[in-house]
Structure formats: C-alpha cells, structure tokens
Amino acid sequence: MAKYQKSLIAVDLSQESSEVIERGLAVSNGCNVSLLHVIEPLTFAYGGDIPMDLSEVQEQLQSQAQEKLHKLAEQHGIKTADCQVVVGQPASEIHRIADEAEVDLIIVGSHGRSGLALLLGSTSNGVLHGANCDVLAVRVHPSE
Template sequence: MASYKHILVGLDLSKESSQVLQKAADISGACGADLSLAHVIEPLTFAYGGDIPMDLSEVQEQLQNQAKDQLRKSADRLGIPAERQHVVLGQPATEIHRLAEEQEVDLIVIGSHGRHGLALLLGSTANGVLHGASCDVLAVRVHVNEQ
C-alpha cells in the first residue's frame, strides 16, 4: 500500500457516509496520515437556475450550518481538528479537486453507489472526482442499509 500523508474524505453526509469515513480512517491509521473532511453544497441557484423569484440566501445559510454541524460530529469522533473540516459551496468535483490541491492531499476518498445505466452515463460526483484529480482517488462502494 502506498504511504499516504494526507487524506481528504469527500462526504455527502448521508447515512452511508460512515462507511466511507471508516475506510478512510482505517487507511489513515495504517499510514499515519492526516485526515481532512469535506462536504460540498451546491448553491441553490445552481439547482433552480435563478427561476425562483426569491432570496434563497437564508435557506442556503441554514443548509451550510446544518452541514457544518454534521461534519463536526463526524470529525469529533475521529479527533479531526476544525482546520481540517471543510464545508464549501460549489460544484462537488471541482471543489474537492481545489481542496485537495490547496491542502496538499495525496489521496481522496469518496463514496460510490455503483449506479448503472442512465445514472452512470450522466456521471456522478465520484466519477467527476476521479477524472481530473491530481492524486490517487479511492471510491468506496457504499451499501444502502435497507430495512
């Protein structure tokens, strides 16, 4: 296994994120690498294309605060300091690439749902991160816990 020094974990903060985080923590422990966490929120204006005639900044701020709180809880369980917890606005793959370069990351760990067919053709965050990263990328297959 390569000896990584700094691992960036891209989390979507879903229930399955814990699987991705655990795999990254295992690798970090084996290598003695620093672990950083990132969650990227797409601006609401991206989703709605500016078609909604209202100010979405308050809703966007609430989403960011909730994400920061969730990310902090995950980070606290692993002892990851605040300076290595990142909640950013933007396009997920682009922002993860930017953070990886800024933080001098040598491994990005992300979750993959293993989609097929049309979803695969349209692309996913995992696919976007893989293509264009300047370091190694590990896509962790997540399993949805169906009840």
C-alpha cells in the first residue's frame, strides 16, 4: 500500500480539534499536512432574514478563526502557511480544497451524534460521501 503524500485535516476549532490533529498527524506519517477550518456564512445561519450587513461580523469571525487555527498549527508543529480558513458549506468546501490540493487523505472529527443531529447528518458524513480520496473520521470524545 502506497504511503500518503498529502493530507488535509479539517477541524471545527472545538476543544476536540487537537485530538483530531494528533490522530491525523499519526496516520499521515510525515507527509505534507495542511489544516482547514470552514466557517458557514452568517447568511446561511439566518436565512437572509436579518435586514443588516453582516460582512463586518463575518470578517471578525474569519480573523478569530484564523488566529485559533494558527495557534493549533503551532502547537502541533504545522506551518501557518499550511493553514486555511474558508467560508462556505463545510463538506463541499472540504471536497473543493482537497481536490484543488490533490490530497490523498482527508481527516475529520466525528462526534457520535444521536437523535436530531444524527437525522440531519454531520460534516464528517457529508465529507465521506463525495470525497475523491480516503477519509478518516476520528471519533472525538467531548471534553466534560
């Protein structure tokens, strides 16, 4: 079995992100690793019902996310140049970035969801279905 050349670790910046990165680095086995965080546009969350310009808030969210992602990268020995924050629908943005960068492994965290969250589907499930490469879903355990 060929060794992975490039991997993409997609994190949600929750407390469990470090767990996902550590597992991702372990299986990536020294290949090129990049980190990705996808922010859903505020207009998705509010369905455009709010009669105000949310672009400034969106920019603040992006710069805060970038800061957190860079901190995580530094803690795990990943260059900040290999970090990316994008806005969009998580699963499709992860697919797009993975295809553009020609990665052969995507690593995402998976929370064992139940009830309504399970019914609505999760990002890791969305990434798995539609990826053009291997996907590793890391089971994360929420910190109490």
